[in-house]
Amino acid sequence: xxxxxxxxxxxxxxxxxxxxxxxxxxxxxxxxxxxxxxxxxxxxxxxxxxxxxxxxxxxxxxxxxxxxxxxxxxxxxxxxxxxxxxxxxxxxxxxxxxxxxxxxxxxxxxxxxxxxxxxxxxxxxxxxxxxxxxxxxxxxxxxxxxxxxxxxxxxxxxxxxxxxxxxxxxxxxxxxxxxxxxxxxxxxxxxxxxxxxxxxxxxxxxxxxxxxxxxxxxxxxxxxxxxxxxxxxxxxxxxxxxxxxxxxxxxxxxxxxxxxxxxxxxxxxxxxxxxxxxxxxxxxxxxxxxxxxxxxxxxxxxxxxxxxxxxxxxxxxxxxxxxxxxxxxxxxxxxxxxxxxxxxxxxxxxxxxxxxxxxxxxxxxxxxxxxxxxxxxxxxxxxxxxxxxxxxxxxxxxxxxxxxxxxxxxxxxxxxxxxxxxxxxxxxxxxxxxxxxxxxxxxxxxxxxxxxxxxxxxxxxxxxxxxxxxxxxxxxxxxxxxxxxxxxxxxxxxxxxxxxxxxxx
Amino acid sequence: xxxxxxxxxxxxxxxxxxxxxxxxxxxxxxxxxxxxxxxxxxxxxxxxxxxxxxxxxxxxxxxxxxxxxxxxxxxxxxxxxxxxxxxxxxxxxxxxxxxxxxxxxxxxxxxxxxxxxxxxxxxxxxxxxxxxxxxxxxxxxxxxxxxxxxxxxxxxxxxxxxxxxxxxxxxxxxxxxxxxxxxxxxxxxxxxxxxxxxxxxxxxxxxxxxxxxxxxxxxxxxxxxxxxxxxxxxxxxxxxxxxxxxxxxxxxxxxxxxxxxxxxxxxxxxxxxxxxxxxxxxxxxxxxxxxxxxxxxxxxxxxxxxxxxxxxxxxxxxxxxxxxxxxxxxxxxxxxxxxxxxxxxxxxxxxxxxxxxxxxxxxxxxxxxxxxx
Numbered sequence: 001x002x003x004x005x006x007x008x009x010x011x012x013x014x015x016x017x018x019x020x021x022x023x024x025x026x027x028x029x030x031x032x033x034x035x036x037x038x039x040x041x042x043x044x045x046x047x048x049x050x051x052x053x054x055x056x057x058x059x060x061x062x063x064x065x066x067x068x069x070x071x072x073x074x075x076x077x078x079x080x081x082x083x084x085x086x087x088x089x090x091x092x093x094x095x096x097x098x099x100x101x102x103x104x105x106x107x108x109x110x111x112x113x114x115x116x117x118x119x120x121x122x123x124x125x126x127x128x129x130x131x132x133x134x135x136x137x138x139x140x141x142x143x144x145x146x147x148x149x150x151x152x153x154x155x156x157x158x159x160x161x162x163x164x165x166x167x168x169x170x171x172x173x174x175x176x177x178x179x180x181x182x183x184x185x186x187x188x189x190x191x192x193x194x195x196x197x198x199x200x201x202x203x204x205x206x207x208x209x210x211x212x213x214x215x216x217x218x219x220x221x222x223x224x225x226x227x228x229x230x231x232x233x234x235x236x237x238x239x240x241x242x243x244x245x246x247x248x249x250x251x252x253x254x255x256x257x258x259x260x261x262x263x264x265x266x267x268x269x270x271x272x273x274x275x276x277x278x279x280x281x282x283x284x285x286x287x288x289x290x291x292x293x294x295x296x297x298x299x300x301x302x303x304x305x306x307x308x309x310x311x312x313x314x315x316x317x318x319x320x321x322x323x324x325x326x327x328x329x330x331x332x333x334x335x336x337x338x339x340x341x342x343x344x345x346x347x348x349x350x351x352x353x354x355x356x357x358x359x360x361x362x363x364x365x366x367x368x369x370x371x372x373x374x375x376x377x378x379x380x381x382x383x384x385x386x387x388x389x390x391x392x393x394x395x396x397x398x399x400x401x402x403x404x405x406x407x408x409x410x411x412x413x414x415x416x417x418x419x420x421x422x423x424x425x426x427x428x429x430x431x432x433x434x435x436x437x438x439x440x441x442x443x444x445x446x447x448x449x450x451x452x453x454x455x456x457x458x459x460x461x462x463x464x465x466x467x468x469x470x471x472x473x474x475x476x477x478x479x480x481x482x483x484x485x486x487x488x489x490x491x492x493x494x495x496x497x498x499x500x501x502x503x504x505x
Numbered sequence: 506x507x508x509x510x511x512x513x514x515x516x517x518x519x520x521x522x523x524x525x526x527x528x529x530x531x532x533x534x535x536x537x538x539x540x541x542x543x544x545x546x547x548x549x550x551x552x553x554x555x556x557x558x559x560x561x562x563x564x565x566x567x568x569x570x571x572x573x574x575x576x577x578x579x580x581x582x583x584x585x586x587x588x589x590x591x592x593x594x595x596x597x598x599x600x601x602x603x604x605x606x607x608x609x610x611x612x613x614x615x616x617x618x619x620x621x622x623x624x625x626x627x628x629x630x631x632x633x634x635x636x637x638x639x640x641x642x643x644x645x646x647x648x649x650x651x652x653x654x655x656x657x658x659x660x661x662x663x664x665x666x667x668x669x670x671x672x673x674x675x676x677x678x679x680x681x682x683x684x685x686x687x688x689x690x691x692x693x694x695x696x697x698x699x700x701x702x703x704x705x706x707x708x709x710x711x712x713x714x715x716x717x718x719x720x721x722x723x724x725x726x727x728x729x730x731x732x733x734x735x736x737x738x739x740x741x742x743x744x745x746x747x748x749x750x751x752x753x754x755x756x757x758x759x760x761x762x763x764x765x766x767x768x769x770x771x772x773x774x775x776x777x778x779x780x781x782x783x784x785x786x787x788x789x790x791x792x793x794x795x796x797x798x799x800x801x802x803x804x805x806x807x808x809x810x811x812x813x814x815x816x817x818x819x820x821x822x823x824x825x826x827x828x829x830x831x832x833x834x835x836x837x838x839x840x841x842x843x844x845x846x847x848x849x850x851x852x853x854x855x856x857x858x859x860x861x862x863x864x865x866x867x868x869x870x871x872x873x874x875x876x877x878x
Contacts, residue, residue, distance in 0.1 A: 324523050350522060
């Protein structure tokens with residue numbers, strides 16, 4: 001590693017050169033020195049009942065290990081066991097093979113591995129007359145139970161969600177895809193946090209170039225800590241400056257399983273319930289897992305609603321500004337009269353008014369997200385009454401703008417993951433305020449070009465190239481969701497093995 | 506560079522706030538002392554949210570041209586009138602009689618005024634007194650009243666439906682003459698209503714005569730596609746019952762032929778109707794009476810059609826029916842020959858109507874109201 005020259009950052013590397021001795025007390029002192037002023041490390045010394053030569057020391061961190069397991073399956077057998085004289089040539093081997101009851105034992109002499117093992121919740125067993133140790137898996141952390149994710153509710157579908165433990169999350173995926181081709185590759189990222197990352201894909205469905213590219217980008221990460229998968233997302237994504245995501249994320253194992261089956265790659269990160277999926281396409285913003293569980297007509301209607309909501313939430317303020325300020329002749333007379341009356345006496349120009357209300361809405365939304373629940377109702381009262389009604393009555397803003405903002409805001413909630421719509425909305429309004437409908441059309445075209453030019457791990461973001469002609473075959477799972485018995489192939493552009501079903505229905 | 510020229514050269518830089526302009530809903534054009542008088546009804550710029558808060562103001566201004574008058578209005582109203590949502594223009598009779606073309610030019614030429622605005626001719630009164638009606642009540646909007654009347658024209662069939670585009674095209678065209686609805690005020694029980702009824706007949710751009718609302722139905726049957734309307738048959742049967750027939754559809758076929766004695770135009774009308782009201786005791790649904798009713802009505806419609814054509818031919822000599830169009834379609838060679846002299850032909854067309862009435866139904870009742878003995 002390039003940064004090894006700098007011991008300030010790569011602190012554990014400086015122990016590489018220290019060798020363990022064969023004297024137990026010396027080894028204990030070496031480790032104690034490393035963990036100076038860390039009182040959570042426990043050094044438990046004990047001897048064998050039947051053989052005085054055998055002196056051991058178990059080193060572990062309280063609260064990170066399964067205590068009973070350690071006591072019953074490590075300390076107890078060693079104290080009680082009968083060591084014959086001739087076995088003493090390699091006592092460590094005897095202990096490893098014949099004494100300790102544990103599934104995961106690792107024999108090592110590297111001080112670095114020992115330290116990492118202790119810190120990760122393993123128990124390290126030191127033995128006198130040996131310059132090697134046993135690292136025994138006794139990890140038990142307190143984790144959250146498996147609950148339904150708060151951010152992704154469903155009416156129909158599995159209620160399980162990921163938690164913060166990567167082992168639990170992997171088991172949740174494993175349970176859904178019982179196949180030896182389901183591969184999990186681990187990496188440790190974060191020089192100080194040493195966060196475990198797991199790349200997960202199905203061999204034979206996922207395309208190797210994509211998997212390789214993910215590995216390559218992950219290896220290039222050089223950062224002190226990864227606390228959430230968002231770090232990874234931003235570090236490895238395409239189009240780093242775009243407000244649109246090129247890597248998806250979810251807390252639901254069923255979504256991950258579905259994406260894996262479509263040939264995508266998932267990246268799990270220890271310590272967070274958010275797993276990443278890639279490549280991520282624009283239309284995935286509008287797909288939910290429930291689409292695939294419910295009746296296909298219902299799902300298609302809901303999906304179309306989500307598309308419409310995206311158009312509304314990005315366009316309505318801009319269209320309002322354009323119509324009111326540039327193209328009044330397009331508004332029906334009666335509506336024009338009532339809007340005109342509502343605008344009388346309002347001090348701000350329509351653009352400013354609209355932008356103000358858009359920002360106000362975002363403030364309210366943000367306040368509602370972070371606020372503790374008991375105060376939550378205050379936000380809605382202040383928001384609805386003061387900003388809505390009172391502001392209109394005081395003629396600070398006009399009533400139609402409140403309606404426009406409300407419509408925009410509500411539509412925004414249909415695609416909760418599409419956070420970039422705020423940016424798009426403001427840009428649209430600004431363009432519309434300069435050039436009217438003409439400007440609005442310009443900005444829509446600009447957005448279209450921008451999205452069409454994006455790629456996620458080599459896959460065109462809008463599926464604009466590479467899927468071949470726009471045949472029904474290629475559009476089965478885009479704007480609508482075709483019935484399952486029709487979706488006989490996987491999405492063409494991502495998966496390698498296209499065949500999905502073999503039925504003749 | 507491209508963006509800059511797109512913005513500056515496309516005339517799209519036109520940001521204006523809506524409350525800076527007042528919306529014109531109706532306009533009237535009169536003429537006095539050689540000057541045009543433009544009277545406009547505008548939405549009063551008073552703050553409000555509800556429909557009932559809408560109030561109107563009326564301003565009047567004169568000028569040598571209409572545009573001058575329109576610009577002078579700004580100093581009265583304080584704000585720029587916004588013409589795109591104007592729904593009606595009323596021209597006074599004197600303006601129409603001396604030639605309406607100069608008066609409509611600005612409305613067609615300006616970029617803000619619309620050609621979908623309805624055109625009216627005021628009958629026997631000043632055009633501005635129609636628009637002034639909005640002053641009688643705070644909530645009255647003359648423009649909307651006139652617009653509503655036009656929307657229901659298909660049902661009443663008592664006046665033609667003419668917007669500025671059609672009006673102007675008809676004036677310029679040599680195969681049809683222009684017509685416009687007449688508008689009048691009618692006072693009943695202390696309340697004055699705006700009444701649209703009858704047709705103003707133009708020859709060129711000059712008003713030459715009128716058709717009353719009875720003559721308007723046959724005129725409309727000839728000129729445009731009539732879908733709705735009402736025929737009243739009087740004095741049917743021994744109890745002198747009046748029967749109202751509602752028109753559902755009219756199939757018409759006009760055939761032009763040139764013969765030695767002159768030009769013939771035969772009109773064939775197949776009217777589908779239903780009995781809508783029987784105000785009397787006779788059972789007209791009965792075969793005999795019904796046949797009598799149909800026969801009588803067919804005869805009456807034939808007479809009405811032929812009379813209105815005769816009247817327009819002899820008194821006004823203005824081809825409001827668009828006979829020229831029919832000749833042009835059916836005999837283009839002849840039309841080329843006639844060219845400019847189309848008026849002389851219209852005068853000499855011998856029009857004959859043939860009417861067939863079908864009664865398709867009798868509403869929800871099959872019998873007249875019976876009186877117990």
